[in-house]
Amino acid sequence: MxxxxxxxxxxxxxxxxxxxxxxxxxxxxxxxxxxxxxxxxxxxxxxxxxxxxxxxxxxxxxxxxxxxxxxxxxxxxxxxxxxxxxxxxxxxxRATVPARPVDEGLHLPTTEPGPEQWLEQSALRDWVWEALEELTPVLRLPLVLRHFTTGVSSYEQIAHACGVPVGTVRSRLSQGRAKLAAALAATADTAHGDTDRRTRETSTQARETLAAAESGQFARLLTERWSPEVALLRGNDRVGGGDLLVRAMDGDIEAGVRQRLAHAVAGRTLAVWEMDIVNPSDDPGHCPPSVAWLMTLDEAGRVHRLRLFHPRPLPTMELLPVL
Known part of the structure; x- marks a missing residue:
């Protein structure tokens, strides 16, 4: 029996x-x-x-x-x-150790195709992102950072990036997961967007943005592709607009600093670019080793809110305008 x-x-x-x-x-x-x-x-x-x-x-x-x-x-x-x-x-x-995203380290030994390939091919990924779009922005961003990024996933990092206490992050994650479960059920039978396509497109846009910066065309690209009302945020506080971003980027390029795309994710209203930073050999401490571009998109898909977050800041650095 x-x-x-x-x-x-x-x-x-x-x-x-x-x-x-x-x-x-x-x-x-x-x-x-x-x-x-x-x-x-x-x-x-x-x-x-x-x-x-x-x-x-x-x-x-x-x-x-x-x-x-x-x-x-x-x-x-x-x-x-x-x-x-x-x-x-x-x-x-191990709260002081940044949590790895759920795309890493949580699977039994597998054979090809690997989990990354499966996720890229799976309709489940599109379904998750469609449900995420049903959440409010304040609940969506912590969930995306926690579960979809490689370097902004610890409670402390999310709190710093969003400009809120760690306790608020935990509360928003708890609320977000509960609402996500309801949104998943509500969107199970609806058409889902192509998340793989969006990720490819945002990766291309990130590389084109960096190439424009290196060729002195960063201001032109922002004018053509980003919202004219773009706001640069530190936490929840506006610290400037596109002009400040252009000055900071141009200053770093002139100093010999370069950024290289490491990871990107995107939905209809949110995109994250995670960049590795390469400093000039004569000034290896000019910028922190990495930066995450946390971007809110308008209805036309243009960036209209941007937070820049350094997951591993230098001990004495200023958050802005250093990129």
């Missing part, structure tokens, strides 16, 4: 996993419910009772949605979900 029950559970997990990989939101929801007790036990065992454990469970649900294609043994999905919770809980304990 026990063997028959175990076999039935294995068959159910397998069927639900395969359905979730095909994009069925209800199947993923059932999987999470089936394994919620085991996931909660792992979180409580590491973090103890309290809001941290609940945060980890919410984060695991978002991770599972984006990474369900990694599961190569559908019958082992329970162990995979518990591993996600374990990794997330341990990351929370």
């Amino acid at each position: 026990i063997r028959e029950t175990a076999e039935a559970a294995l068959a159910e997990d397998t069927a639900l996993t395969l359905a979730a990989q095909a994009g069925e939101v209800a199947a993923l929801g059932l999987l999470l419910e089936r394994h919620r007790a085991g996931m909660r036990a792992v979180a409580l065992g590491i973090l103890g009772p309290g809001p941290d454990a609940e945060d980890v469970l919410q984060e695991a649900a978002v991770t599972a949605l984006r990474r369900i294609g990694d599961v190569r043994d559908p019958g082992a999905v329970g162990a995979w979900l518990r591993m996600i919770v374990r990794n997330s809980a341990r990351s929370l304990l």
Whole structure:
């Protein structure tokens, strides 16, 4: 009898996993419910009772949605979900260490194609971004930074980039994940945008922007492609417009500083460019080693709000106008 029950559970997990990989939101929801007790036990065992454990469970649900294609043994999905919770809980304990995005380190050993290739080909990714667009901007940005960037994913970094306390970040992430779950269910049967296309386009735009800067055409490009009302923000405070950005960029180019695109993501209303910074050999400390361009887009797809955030600032640097 026990063997028959175990076999039935294995068959159910397998069927639900395969359905979730095909994009069925209800199947993923059932999987999470089936394994919620085991996931909660792992979180409580590491973090103890309290809001941290609940945060980890919410984060695991978002991770599972984006990474369900990694599961190569559908019958082992329970162990995979518990591993996600374990990794997330341990990351929370190491609060001073930036959390890696969910695109890294949370999958069982796989064969080709790898998880990155699967995500690029999967309709699930488009579905997630379509649901993200249903959130308010204040909830959308922390979720995108936490789950889609490579260098602005810790609570402290998100708080600094958004100009709010860490506690506010945690609250917004919690609210955002709950609303994201509802938005996913609401958009399951609607047409989803092509996130892969948007990412390719924003990557091209980032490289063209850097090329224009290096050739002295940065001001012209901003005039042609960005909103004339573009605002440069530090946290939530406006510190200038396009003229300040042009002066800062031109100054860095003249000093021999160069930026190189490392990672980019984009939806209809939000884009993030993560750049590596190469300083001149005679002034290696001129700029921090990296910068993230956090851009809000208007209805025409033009940048009209920009935050520049250095994930690893120099000890004595000024946030602006240094890029």
